[in-house]
Amino acid sequence: MVIEFSKYQGLGNDFILIDNRHAAEPIITPEQAIAICDRHFGIGGDGVIFALPGKASTDYSMRIYNSDGSEPEMCGNGIRCLAKFIADLEANTEVNKSYQIDTLAGLIVPKLENNAEVTVDMGEPELSAPKIPTTLAGIEGKVIAQPLEVADRTWLVTTVSMGNPHCITFVEDSVAIALEQIGPLFEHHPVFPQRTNTEFIEVVKPDYIKMRVWERGAGITLACGTGACASVVAGVLNNQCDRLCTVELPGGCLQINWSATDNRVYMTGPASEVFRGQYSL
Template sequence: MRFSKMHGAGNDFVVLDLRDGREAPSPALCRALADRHTGVGCDQILTIEATPTAGVVARYGIFNADGSRAGQCGNGARCVAAWLRRDADARGSALPDRFDVESPAGRHAVEFTADGRVRLDMGRPDFEPARIPLAGFTHADDCRLAVDGDAIAFSAVSMGNPHAVIRVDDIAAAEVERLGPALQRDAAFPDSVNVGFVEVVDRGHLRLRVYERGVGETLACGSGACAAAVVAMRDGWVERGVDVALPGGTLHIDWPDDAATVAMTGPAAFVFEGEWIA
């Protein structure tokens, strides 16, 4: 089984081409591929799949390192776009600078910028508790929970997957490894949750660490960057265009107004090609 190893701002992936009709990887295979000691090593496995949707180049599936499925992955979507463009070039049928791909969360427009980055339409954020899902709350802003003996304030939002965003004064001192899994286990998040710890640097810059469901803390999380940015924008902490610095790199997030879709711009890089022999 051929694969490509890629990353977007340090968030790394194993990309599999399943357009020939092969089945999606089993949870056991996902765990084997993702293992950083005995496998290829990655945060997620991305599957390139054929789609009947008119005007869409391909759809992609997302599997976490533990084998569970994910609904959205912004860094992965940029890597999928770069993979599709390179594959088209190799086949002699170049793709334009703009085209559409399809994730489990819906259809996304991608655009290759002049500086080599990829801009992705991430859709509209959803703050409705039932659709995040967030249980036991009538609103998703300034929520409070008793977690591991602490009173935690957070805001929740869906970017095609659930996010809890916690504002901290110092990102380096955030208790990511303790509070992240504790929030994920809480009954308020019936489908678990990606937990973002965000520090406001100034009106145009955020710092972020994300404890991702099914993975743990990652070097970058694209949907998490969008979630942190829209919460910060909605609460008036920052402007409507902001740089989000994660441990693995920086993403730029634009959300012109509450009715608009969110745009994320960032890198997509190839690492190596390989063949998995079971």
């Protein structure tokens, strides 16, 4: 079996995009996705994203397999790449063109700002602990600056869902965090029954923060869009940052706006094609 693919990246978070509009389910298996994502023996990527037919009133549907074969509900950088991929498939050059995309996290609406950037309406953040989900006990059902024991250290964590679970903690120096050791311990901590993404945030100033991330199912990545959104929400809840904030990730910067008007989170950042090709399974 030979598949055609396109490789896209958003701030170095790279994905293999597959035109799956002819079928309602992904045309490859999670096991095949693991092989394709291998950076030595495959194409290499943080995940495989499928552009599927839309449902009801939506234009398209999105599915994604992480590099470990797991399936997340959504991916912020990934949906920007998907929007750019769809526009390229349609040969669309219209500025401010938006798409209604069905995801496992619900309806997401990305808008093409120009040839390089996409703004995504990421929806409202979920703060209810059972819906994130986490078994951590918080005040009024929310986990904000609650202690969590990981690796013989007490961390103050805030949990947020942007359609997928995030655990955010604020640190003095994000570079000093040994992600490869501490990340898996957070991801697989028993208080997160569906595992979790974990963000380590260094506040530079109220409108500018630095973030390093351990992604559930992908490990260390150069960027995480939903994580950037969740981190700004957590920053506001902890009086650490403004609602309109630049988030610096190892791969570059995202602009995040948690609107006080409609409670929705808006993410703006780049997405671009790297190359196209064929792959034999």
